[in-house]
Amino acid sequence: MEAGQMKAAVFKGPGKMELESRPIPVCPDPGVLIRVRFCGICGSDVRNFANGLKGGVTNQIMGHEAVGEIAEVRGSIPFSVGDRVALAPDVHCGKCWYCKRGLVNLCENHRMLGTHFPGGFAQYMALSQEQIEHGFLEKIPDALSYEEAALSETAAAVVACQNRLGITVGDTVVVIGDGPVGCLHVQLAKSRGAAQVILVGMDRLALAERFHPDLLLCNRDPEAVVEAVLRATGGRGADAVIAAVPAASVQQQGLRMLRRRGTLVIYGGVPQQAALSEMDSNQIHYNELTVTGAFSYPADGLQNALAALCSGKIEAGRFISAVVPLDAILEGFDMARRGSSLKVLVDLWR
Structure with missing residues (x-):
């Protein structure tokens, strides 16, 4: 891989995904650059891969269950280089009727990492201050591994529902x-x-x-x-x-x-x-x-999920059936589609 380049799985249209070498995104100012370690394959990823992304979006990096470490920080952002972090995909506007009442999951202008913005099936992700403040980025507790924390986005919606x-x-x-x-x-x-x-x-x-x-x-x-x-x-x-x-x-x-x-x-x-x-x-x-x-989760949803994982109320290790390298992401999608596994993770650096 050339300096300044990263590997990414890019959605090209229904049933089509290609591995590409892309420039590592520039860290926004203010914002963060994240070195993605793992990204889970969600059931919605499988459906979107087969049927297409919302709005007919193509040439996009999918993946919204990402975990990694902060590689670069610019501006007044409450994270430091080396922090281990978990992401969730939703980005709310903060201005609509629902956002003003704390119902951020029902935002009228809802956007998502992996659909409207590049997602986690790539070695790096860049998040702007807006995406951080109106989205979900949390530090991973020391007691959790990256692999365990990769279940936090899925768990967030379950915890919110119950x-x-x-x-x-x-x-x-x-x-x-x-x-x-x-x-x-x-x-x-x-x-x-x-x-x-x-x-x-x-x-x-x-x-x-x-x-x-x-x-x-x-x-x-x-x-x-x-x-x-x-x-x-x-x-x-x-x-x-x-x-x-x-x-x-x-x-x-x-x-x-x-x-x-x-x-x-x-x-x-x-x-x-x-x-x-x-x-x-x-x-x-x-x-x-x-x-x-029951759809998505409130503003503290990802934090609540990480706490549930940390406490053992949810035992993440029992859900992870397979880990595949990025080069084998289509095999991972097939495993998730066939139902032969529970949770399949993509290792972005293997």
Whole structure:
């Protein structure tokens, strides 16, 4: 690699990604330059790689679950060279109705690293003061490795969801989805004291079993799954159902697993062409059910996730199934797409 150059995986269009040698970005003034150590492959990365980035963006460096070290600092930025840091992708405007009320995850002018700005599938990233102040950059606690901290962005949304839901001691929680997000929900709900955590999945049940849900159900027969959940709860149903699958079909199924005044959380976004979901409104009305969405995390979301990882409430090492070099990033995407792994990390320097 020539001096002043870095390796990067560049998205060229649906199903196309190329390794390129690119100039190391100039550190903004004020801002920071980050030497990226690892970047996780998210389920949304897999979908965006297959279907395209929002707004038809191409020739962009994807990746938004990055960790690394500060390589350069300019201006009055509260970081020093050598600081180990974790990033999250969201950048809010700070000016809209939602931002002014602290609801930064609902920003009307929401932008993302890896879509609107270059992301973490490159050896270096540059962040301006605006991206730092209106985004997420946190120091990694000494107790966490880079690899463990790479789970913090995924965990941030899970922690925010359960905080808002108020999962607590004695609750019965059903999680639909056996990918990394579903398994994170299982582990976190158990650490919060839920009395019964039921995981419903399909293709990664063997991997999900390591997180010890109280009941593990295969969703190939949805009707049988609903009956099994009702049996396990004495016919009453669960306090909460978290639909962590990008499929509208599980949402009505989730309603049928709830107790009266229970809550269904639609956690996973679905493809635009399949976004409509049929739900029994009488069931919602007569049972006083709550249906809500969960998207991203508040301003302290990444900090809360790092704390959960540091405390052991979330055991990051149990989620990391594979680490691939940047040269093999397409192999890593294929592993994530096939469901043969939970979390796949890209090592930018191997």
